[in-house]
Amino acid sequence: MRTQVGIIGAGPAGLLLGRLLSLQGIENVILERRSANHVLSRIRAGVLDSATLEALREAGCDQRMNAEGLFHDGFDIVSSGTRFHIDLKGLTGQHVIVYGQTEVTQDLMDARAKDGAATLYEAAAVNIDGIESGPARVAYEHEGGLKELTCDYIAGCDGFHGVAAKAIPSEIRKTFERVYPFGWLGLFADVPPCSHELIYANHRNGFALASMRSETRSRYYIQCPIDTDLADWPDERVWAELAIRLGEEAAAKMWSGPSLEKSVAPLRSFVCEPLRHGRLFLAGDAAHIVPPTGAKGLNLASADALVLSRALTALIKGGDSTLADAYSATRLAHIWKVERFSWWMTTMLHKFSEHEDFNSRIQLAELAYLSQSKAEQASLAENYVGLPF
Ligand code: RFL
Ligand code: PHB
Numbered sequence: 001m002r003t004q005v006g007i008i009g010a011g012p013a014g015l016l017l018g019r020l021l022s023l024q025g026i027e028n029v030i031l032e033r034r035s036a037n038h039v040l041s042r043i044r045a046g047v048l049d050s051a052t053l054e055a056l057r058e059a060g061c062d063q064r065m066n067a068e069g070l071f072h073d074g075f076d077i078v079s080s081g082t083r084f085h086i087d088l089k090g091l092t093g094q095h096v097i098v099y100g101q102t103e104v105t106q107d108l109m110d111a112r113a114k115d116g117a118a119t120l121y122e123a124a125a126v127n128i129d130g131i132e133s134g135p136a137r138v139a140y141e142h143e144g145g146l147k148e149l150t151c152d153y154i155a156g157c158d159g160f161h162g163v164a165a166k167a168i169p170s171e172i173r174k175t176f177e178r179v180y181p182f183g184w185l186g187l188f189a190d191v192p193p194c195s196h197e198l199i200y201a202n203h204r205n206g207f208a209l210a211s212m213r214s215e216t217r218s219r220y221y222i223q224c225p226i227d228t229d230l231a232d233w234p235d236e237r238v239w240a241e242l243a244i245r246l247g248e249e250a251a252a253k254m255w256s257g258p259s260l261e262k263s264v265a266p267l268r269s270f271v272c273e274p275l276r277h278g279r280l281f282l283a284g285d286a287a288h289i290v291p292p293t294g295a296k297g298l299n300l301a302s303a304d305a306l307v308l309s310r311a312l313t314a315l316i317k318g319g320d321s322t323l324a325d326a327y328s329a330t331r332l333a334h335i336w337k338v339e340r341f342s343w344w345m346t347t348m349l350h351k352f353s354e355h356e357d358f359n360s361r362i363q364l365a366e367l368a369y370l371s372q373s374k375a376e377q378a379s380l381a382e383n384y385v386g387l388p389f
Helices: 012-023 036-041 050-058 063-068 088-092 101-115 235-246 248-252 297-318 322-349 358-372 374-384
Strands: 002-008 028-031 070-072 075-079 082-086 096-098 118-120 123-129 136-142 145-156 174-189 199-202 208-212 218-224 259-273 280-282
Touching: 002 012, 002 136, 002 297, 012 028, 012 050, 012 101, 012 297, 028 123, 028 136, 028 145, 036 101, 050 101, 050 297, 063 101, 075 358, 082 358, 082 374, 088 374, 123 145, 145 297, 174 235, 199 235, 199 322, 208 235, 218 235, 235 248, 235 259, 259 322, 280 297, 297 322, 322 358, 322 374, 358 374
Parallel strands: 002 028, 002 145, 028 118, 075 199, 145 280
Antiparallel strands: 070 096, 075 082, 123 136, 136 145, 174 218, 174 259, 199 208, 208 218
């Protein structure tokens, strides 16, 4: 099989890129290791910032998000039993939209089906070749056989465990990583949220987050040890711990119910440099991971897809390589700012030590300062709604 752009991965990065290229008349094929249903069933991001809003608008896939998404003008932080508000709208003039990654993915898959663009599901890329000399080739396993996709360019949108980043020679590829000493236990339930906006909590038992997917569906998280066995956390225990960590006001309004999904996710910061080598370009989690505290992973993937679609369009349709040559540096300048913000939110809100040590006092001082300083709130807010890129 031959195409102009071979895309590995049908997560948000791959699907957005594919749609934006199809709108420009550029032929592309997506190879996805999992089934469409599996991709659609992964409950992940929920908060969309300006990057995803812009990308979905440009992709013509924002109608349902605008109709069904929840527009949030702020969120609350609870620290030492005190709850304070971050007024995103007042501080930046912008809002975020709560609309699940599963819905974004569904909308992009529907658009792709209408475009008639090819997606091979249960097709796992196993090897990448020819990115320096061309033609670029992706070897993949599909329907019991080993096949090959030949393309002008390859977009590695295959997430953190993908194969694309590893095709950049090790003497060129440099990675930066921080693994946090805890995870998030997430619980999804068919109950109304305990507040009309999100609540992030720093508690001596650890971090907690109250989020949602709609007026009737709640998404909650608690910080937990990385080796947590879900069998030790029946729903009742999770609800009880949420009530403690989120504070009395939230607990009084909290509806509990059976979980529809419960899982533990690790927290990691990771960047792979550069994002381009020859005919291979990386986008999304394949190139970088942020801990979810700042709600930025999907939004970074959207920004990558938007910038990459413009670069590939100029290259393929206009023969102009300026944007493609600048892709890695342009994106890394933004990515590192978002890495910093996600690390900072994580550091400020999680419990790192059993002891009340220097770091935990600094953390409390930071939260007290944040609760009082409009200047620090403005800094948080402009990062949360999405920095320009
Ligand atoms: P994805 O979504 O992981 O998609 C990559 C796809 O590539 C496929 N794949 C392969 N296909 C073919 N051949 C191979 N060899 C392949 N290897 C892998 C995979 O099957 C998969 O379908 O990456 P993408 O597209 O870059 O999108 C990134 C986002 O999914 C991710 O950053 C966010 O979900 C992160 N995230 C959040 N981001 C936000 O912006 N806001 C949030 O509120 C937010 N909350 C979260 C999150 C992530 C979480 N977890 C579980 C890590 C909350 C959580 C709990
Ligand atoms: C979510 O709703 O899944 C969510 C919201 C905010 C975050 C992370 C995850 O910071």
